[in-house]
Amino acid sequence: MAYVGLDAFAVPAIGADGKREWKMLNVGLLYDPSREHTVYLSEFNQKGAAEQSRDYAIAFDLGRADRLVALTDGGGSGGVAEPSLGRG
Secondary structure, eight states, rough: OOOEEEEEEEEEEETSSSEEEEEEEEEEEEEEETOOEEEEEEESSHHHHHHHHHHHHHTTTTTGOOOEEEEEEOTTSSSSSSHHHHOO
């Protein structure tokens, strides 16, 4: 079994003009039940966060897990995890 999570959060930032703007921070988590392999990641770029997640999953050989549990809130903005965490 392997656990994978990826979600996005709006965080305030100061723009180049000194005004507050909101950016989406993508955070991820991967681990196996033994917790031998655990990684947390964050990236402002959604595609970059998904690619990092896949790279770690391959490095940890999580593809051999008999069951993959994807942790997500199923957000209303189309969801971050669902299209990014597909197996294959």
